[in-house]
Amino acid sequence: MKPRQPPLELRQVPSPSRGFCPGKMRGILRVTLTADAPTSSAADSLRCRNCGARFPLGPQHACFECFGPLEIGYDHDALAVLTRAGIEAGPHSIWRYAGLLPVGQDPAGRVTLNPGMTPLIRADRLAEELGMRELWVKDDSANPTHSFKDRVVSVALTAARQLGFTRVACASTGNLANSVAAHAARAGLDSIVLIPADLEPAKVVQTAVYGGTLVAVEGSYDDVNRLCTELAETDAFEQTAFVNVNVRPYYAEGSKTLGFEVAEQLGWRLPRQVVIPMASGSMLTKIDKAFGELTSLGLVEPDEWRVFGAQSSGCAPISTAFALGRDVVEPVRPTGIAKSLAIGNPADGPYALDAVRRTGGAIADVGDDEIRDGIELLARTTGIFAETAGGVVVSTLRKLLAAGALDPAEETVIYNTGDGLKTLDAIAARQAPTVTVKPSLRSARAAGLVD
Secondary structure: OOOOOOOOOOOEEEEOOOOOOOOOOEEOOOOOOOOOOOOOOOEEEEEOOOOOEEEEEOOOOEEEOOOOOOEEEEEHHHHHEEEEHHHHHHOOHHHHHHOOOOOOOOOOHOOOOOOOOOOOEOOOOHHHHOOOOOOOEEEHHHHOOOOOOHHHHHHHHHHHHOOOOOOEEEEEEOHHHHHHHHHHHHHHEEEEEEOOOOOOOOHHHHHHOOOEEEEEEEHHHHHHHHHHHHHHHOOHHHHHOOOOOOHHHHHHHHOOOHHHHHHHHHHOOOOOOOEOOOOOHHHHHHHHHHHHHHHHOOOOOOOOOEEEEEEEEOOHHHHHHOOOOOOOOOOOOOOOOHHOOOOOOOOOOHHHHHHHHHOOOOOOOHHHHHHHHHHHHHHHHHHEOHHHHHHHHHHHHHHHHHHOOEEEEEEEEEOEEEEEEHHHOOHHOOOOOOOOOOOOOHHHHHOOOOO
């Protein structure tokens, strides 16, 4: 369904103390915000993206009116005091945008590895090979646990501490698991991370090494996520913040910093085209939201931008809906090597479709061999070794160009969201020494290394 304008009044309604479950209400959530409190941000409510109902800020992710997803709402007048100079004076991390986030205004209250301000790299050689005029790569593999998830986890866990939770948890396709476990270790929080049992070995190791509880579930990510939703409703998990369940509205806001940073790094202007990998579709919607907020606040000059989505053909429910002209995303059973994008029932799929169509963009998907080609092309032309999601983006960019859906003459930014060292198994069989020689000049000459 299309979102509509919210009602004017703020309705305070029965709210659970943890994840949402109709029929299992747990009293009234009371939130007090004062001018000098750590939570004195411009965030003023939770707003339903479907029916527009508003609720007090708290650990709630679904609307009691229509069961639609909630997101953070802001007081525009409070945001309007922000300036470029004030942002630039902030820390070299996502927290320079604290005024545009729901939590984290007080540095002492943050649960964070201080991610953000990752490189925006001009990719001239890649642009030349693809026949493009100007191309940039936003490389989020430079974050502390080597993926963009450090952004969303820093915001989510800061909210979790502020809301009084004593343990943190998540369902994950890998990168989120790494980040939640690392953040919890830094902050001394108990953590429990649930992953599909067939996850890439490197991501399993990178999660387990931080010492939290790691649970492998025999099933897909969607099975894992469903289990987390059920656990969140049990007494044993009453004091547990599931970053992508009961504190999901806060978690999702962290992705806006990917849009804020690109605009600032381009000299406070918006790129005309962005290509973004999609799993749940949340990151795409939040980058689009970030561009809209910057424009409405006068922090960038008003301009048009086009949003493009990239999926793996092994799990392409949003791409399929786009191709068929549908508003409803039909769930699929994920397959393929791009496990970090393997969400068969994407929560933000309809909203990603809305953003792409509203901005005049497009969505496409690519197969496993194309993903491998994309990883190698990006590495060969930019020196960036991306995980499979990055290969999805590069090959989707090439596919969109070939189809005439994306303008090669317009400035374009593509997002690499993770490090290739996390998914070595995806391309290991295609990589080997060029030649093997004995330690002698004769052997080197025989191999053609010496004329």
